[in-house]
Every structure is written in structure tokens, then in C-alpha cells.
Amino acid sequence: MRRFLISIEEGFRIAMQAIWTNKTRAMLTTTCIVIGIVSVTAMNTVTDGVDRSFENSMDMLGRNVVYIEKWPWGIGGGEYKWWEYRNRRELHISYLDELEQRSTLASTVAATANRNTSIRYKDRNAESVGITGATANYYQIGSFDIDDGRYFSESEFQNGSNVIVMGASVVGALFPDQDPVGEYVRIQGRRMLVIGTLQKQGNFLGLEDMDNQVMIPLRTFQNIYGLRWGLRLTVQFPDEITAIEGEYEVEGLMRQIRRLDPIQDNDFAINKPAMFEEQFDTMKTVIYGIGIFLTGLALFVGGIGVMNIMFVSVKERTKEIGIRKALGARRWEILMQFLIEAVVICLLGGVIGVLLSVGITELINQIFVAYMDWSTVLNAVLICTFIGILFGFLPSWKAASADPIESLRYD
Numbered sequence: 001m002r003r004f005l006i007s008i009e010e011g012f013r014i015a016m017q018a019i020w021t022n023k024t025r026a027m028l029t030t031t032c033i034v035i036g037i038v039s040v041t042a043m044n045t046v047t048d049g050v051d052r053s054f055e056n057s058m059d060m061l062g063r064n065v066v067y068i069e070k071w072p073w074g075i076g077g078g079e080y081k082w083w084e085y086r087n088r089r090e091l092h093i094s095y096l097d098e099l100e101q102r103s104t105l106a107s108t109v110a111a112t113a114n115r116n117t118s119i120r121y122k123d124r125n126a127e128s129v130g131i132t133g134a135t136a137n138y139y140q141i142g143s144f145d146i147d148d149g150r151y152f153s154e155s156e157f158q159n160g161s162n163v164i165v166m167g168a169s170v171v172g173a174l175f176p177d178q179d180p181v182g183e184y185v186r187i188q189g190r191r192m193l194v195i196g197t198l199q200k201q202g203n204f205l206g207l208e209d210m211d212n213q214v215m216i217p218l219r220t221f222q223n224i225y226g227l228r229w230g231l232r233l234t235v236q237f238p239d240e241i242t243a244i245e246g247e248y249e250v251e252g253l254m255r256q257i258r259r260l261d262p263i264q265d266n267d268f269a270i271n272k273p274a275m276f277e278e279q280f281d282t283m284k285t286v287i288y289g290i291g292i293f294l295t296g297l298a299l300f301v302g303g304i305g306v307m308n309i310m311f312v313s314v315k316e317r318t319k320e321i322g323i324r325k326a327l328g329a330r331r332w333e334i335l336m337q338f339l340i341e342a343v344v345i346c347l348l349g350g351v352i353g354v355l356l357s358v359g360i361t362e363l364i365n366q367i368f369v370a371y372m373d374w375s376t377v378l379n380a381v382l383i384c385t386f387i388g389i390l391f392g393f394l395p396s397w398k399a400a401s402a403d404p405i406e407s408l409r410y411d
Helices: 001-020 024-063 094-102 154-159 168-174 219-224 239-259 272-316 318-326 330-367 376-402 404-409
Strands: 065-069 108-121 124-134 146-149 165-168 182-189 189-200 213-217 232-236 267-273
Touching: 001 024, 001 330, 024 330, 024 376, 094 108, 094 154, 094 232, 094 239, 108 168, 108 219, 124 219, 154 213, 154 219, 154 239, 165 168, 165 182, 168 267, 189 213, 189 376, 213 219, 239 267, 239 404, 272 318, 272 330, 272 376, 318 330
Parallel strands: 124 213, 165 189
Antiparallel strands: 065 232, 065 267, 108 124, 108 182, 108 232, 146 189, 165 213, 182 189
16 A cells, blocks of 8 residues: 555656646647546536526426416427417406406416606716616515615505616616615606515526516506506415416416406416426537537547647656566556656646636626536536546556567667
8 A cells, every 4th residue: 555655656757747847748738638627627617507497497487376467478499479479468457356356376466567667866867777667566576675665555556656676786776876765767758666676696597687677566667657558467386286286276367357268268378487498408409519529629639639748758758668667667657657747747637627617617607607616617527537547548558568678678
């Protein structure tokens, strides 16, 4: 055991000396590994980022809710028959009370409507802000939390009070250095009292800024924009299992409310987060497939480079191998020495690759989503070690199998 540890230490020392002596060659060799590790970590960070973003986005939608709308979500494949959907009747606010009274499975029924608007505070403007008109009970369904102040009450909803709750991005644009609660902003010329702010939520599926939004009572929204189109009903169930049965109940109730004949198709859509999950699984499979191919190719090229340089190194040090064997070095010690050198070269490339990947992850995160954790770094280290052992074995075996007498004669 002691000899083994000494051999490991000696092999590492010789490997570092050889790398330092041939710095340029080692640098060029590690470049291939750097490219491979950057590819691996980039794929992992993107897929991890997509996973985390998707989970957060599903929490925003809710996993035990269904959405009743005029238009179906354009996901899941197949032909999107927009020319049929546009002729459907709009939803009406009266459906809210009817669903609440008739449904036996729903725990909460809320209504919302959305537009884009600009908001003004003194000399500051926030453009293209998503404004959501909502019922007072929407707070029980939505995945948002109040950061400061409060949400609007049932009486404020019924009375159409001019109150507003603002998202983090809007607060940053209009109130960068002060507390917005208690201040007045203007929407479409209407003076609105800020009663609360929302906690930061981030992006939906890494694309839409969920903090660039404000919420007002639905009656207030109706007074400003009207409710001729765009109303959405959100039905929440106690749990995901109940939601499966509840979806069919809601469909039946909506058909009754809309007075549809049994032979008529639905003139409304029931949308649910599970549609995104199916689409996400397909997208993730494509990302993984492309990523695995590209990273495998990059690592293979890097491994071939390591093997090539190790064969050169063995050839150059043939006499050294003969001397070591003549002095009593065993075959496994020679094998270990060159394997360590191959692994060290790969690990150096891995360290550089991981450091570069940190910056690349931040860059990707600015335009899409990416997340790096310690498991990604550990995977990079393990991959480098594996590549070093795999592609360094044949040159090392050649060195270990060399005849000592022929090696000593080599010039």
C-alpha cells in the first residue's frame, strides 16, 4: 500500500514536470478538452435552467386549476383552427356566479382579463405593462405573494375602486428610490392608488417577464377597458386528483350555461397546465438529443487529441521508461505514471472549461435560461477523469509493455 501511494505521488510529480516542460503542447491538447467541457456544462446548465424555469412556471399557472377561455392554447401539435375559434361567443362575467353555485368539486372560481398599457408616475413612464383585472378571490389561486401593502378586498372589487397592486419590474421603473404604497399613478388618465406590491416572480418559461404586470379589481378594469373580449375564468380544485374529475364537471356545466345541444361542439376552451408539460417533454428530448450529440463529438475529438499527444510523449520518453524499468519499476507503475499524466491534462482542461462555463452560463441566462450547480461541476470533473483514463490507457499500456533493453537502446 505504501509503495502504491508513493508511486501515485511520484507519477503525479513526473506528470506535472512533463506538462510544464511542454507547456505549448499541453495547452493545445487541453483546448480540445476545454471545448468538450464547455459543451457538456452548457448543455447541463441549459437543461437544468429549463427544468427549474418550467417548474416555477407551472407553479405560476397552478397544477390543480383549469382555465376556461374563448381561445385554446396553441400548443400540443395539430392544426390550430383560428378561423373557427374567432367566431365563438365571448365569455360573460355572469358565468362566474353560475359556476360557483353549480360546481360541487371546485374550491375557488375567479375571473381575470388582460391588456397591455402604459403607467405614468410624475415624469416617469412604464411602457407595455401587462394589466390584469381580477376578482378579489384570485389571490387564493394566483401563485403570487404580496411583498408590501395588501391585495384589494371584495368590496373594492364590487365597487370598482381605483386601487392597484404592482409587480417588481414596474415598481423598479416608476419608484426606483421610494416606497410606492400610498402613492398615485395614472392609467388611461385615471388616478390609481397603489395599495400593494408583488414579490419578484421571474420569467414565465424563461421568456415573459411576470414582474412587468399590475393588478386591479375586475370591475375597475371593466370601467376602463370594458369586458367585450378576453375574459378568462379560472377554476381551482382542492388537489390534482380532484382536478381530473373536476375538468369534466366544468365542461358539462359550461355546456349547460352556454345552452349547447348534445350534438354541438364546445364553443369554449378548457386549458390546463398539463398541455405545457407534454410540450415541454418533447422540447426537452430535442435539447438533450442535440446536446448529447454535440458534447459527445467534442469530447471524442478532445479524447483523440489526448491519446495522440500521449503517444508522442511515450515515444519521446522511451529511454526514460527503460531506465525506470532497469531500476526496478514495475509495469503497473509505468502504466499509472502515464495514466496520471493523461488525467491531469484532462483535468486542467476541465478546470478551464468550467471557469469559462460560468461566464457562458451568465450570458445564456440573459437571453434564455441557464442554471449551474455543484453537480454540474462534479460531472465535469468525472468526465475529465474518465476521458483521461479511456484515451490515455492505450499509450500508457504501450509504455508499460515496452521492453527495457530496447528502450535503453532507443536514441
